[in-house]
Structures are given as C-alpha cells and as structure tokens.
Amino acid sequence: MTGERDLRKLLRHMTPQLQPGTFVFCTFPDENVPAGLAPIATFREAEGLSVILALDEAQRAGVPYQFESGLITLTIHSSLDAVGFLAAVSAVLAEAGIPCNAVAAFHHDHLFVPQEKAQRALDLLAAVAAAPAQLPAGQQPPSN
Template identity: 60%
Template sequence: MTGETDLARLLAGMRPERRPGSYVFATLPDDAVPAGLDPAMRFREAEGTTLILTGDEAARAGLDGAFPCGWITLAVHSSLSAVGFLAAVTARLAEAGIAVNAVSAFHHDHLFVPLARADETMALLRDLAGPSEP
C-alpha cells in the first residue's frame, strides 16, 4: 500500500491521536545507544545520534532530555511522496505559535509539540480536518 497523496483527502482523513506520556529529544555523540533503551525514534546525524524517548526513560539512562513534548500521530496513511500535507499542518500550528517537530514514517506522520500545548494542538488539528464522518 503506497498511501494517500491527495491533499484534501489527507487533511479530511487525518485523525490526530495523542499518545500517552511525555517525550524528550536527547543526543548522543555516537551511535552507542545505552542498553535497555527503546527509543521511539533514532536518527544519525553528522553531529551525533538523536533519540526521541520518554522523559522517564531518558532520566533513567542519565540522558539530558530537551523539548518536553507530546506525541501526536496523524492517523491517515500518507504517501511518502505526498505534497503539502505537513506544510498545511505545520502552517496551521505556526499561526497559533506552536513549535512542532515532525517525523515522517512509512505509514504516518508524527508531531512532537510542546507538552503544555498538546491538547490545544489536538483541537487545532481536529478543526483543520473538519467534521468527522458519522
């Protein structure tokens, strides 16, 4: 399955789902992720490895977590080649002054937003999607 590419369908079909808990970003100077960690995301950059994991997990591993955030999944199967979907979503959040770190995975897009504004973000995303079908 390749996912949806039509912007109107993507926006109308997105069902934002907030995952429980608080997440943080952490960085390691190399790709040596401490044993026992199960990060939601791991990404290697030239400067080091970025992890997104729960704040509790970061603290247990002695990692400094930055950007305490809520994790929202846009539960519509967006194509990796879809044009404008994240731009529309992030533009709406920018209008409200909400910082967002977006991660695109194979099936869905995921948003990491300031924890204190996660509920507000959910409301804005539901509004952007429009009325849900009965």
C-alpha cells in the same frame, strides 16, 4: 499498501491522536545508546545519533534531554511523496504559536509539540480535519 497523496483527503481524514506520555530528544555523539533504552525514533546526523525517547526512560538512564513534548500521530496513511500535508498542518500550528517537530514515518506522520500545548494542538488539527477549508491563507489545497 500505497499511502494517500491527495491533500484534501489527507487533511479531511488525518484523525490526529495524542499518544500517551511525554517524549524528549537526546543526542549521543558516539552513537552508543545506553542499554535498556527503547527509542521510538533515531536519526544519524554528522554530530551523532539523535534519539527520541519517553521522558521517564531518559530520566531513569540519566541522559541529558531537551524539548518535553506530546506526540500527535496523524493516523491517515500518507504517501511518502505527498505534497503539502506537513506544510499545511505545521502552518496551522505556527499560526497558533505552537512549535512542531515532524517525523514522517512509513505509514503516518508524527508531530512533537510542547507538552503543555499538546491538547491545544490536537484541537486545532481536529478542527482542520472537520473543515479543511479553514486553513491559513496560502495553505489552501489546490482545487481538483
């Protein structure tokens, strides 16, 4: 199945969904994730293995973590080579002062935002989907 590339369609049909729970970022310099943890994402970096976990798992395992975040999934199947989608949604959040850490996976894009701002971020993204013409200046999709 091929993902969507058209920015207007991506914005109009992204259907953001706030996932239950709180998520955190951890790092393991030796790349050994403690037994029993079920990361939702990992990425190997020069400094070690970056891991995104549910907050309660990190607390139970006693591992250090940062950035307690809500997870918003943009449920449209976006193409891995779509241009401007994450730039447009992150610009909306940036204009509202909401930090965003994006993870582009095979089917969907996922946004990690501060837990206390997650509902506001969801509302802003839903408004963009309802009226993509309301994007910040410089973030308008090209006319087709």
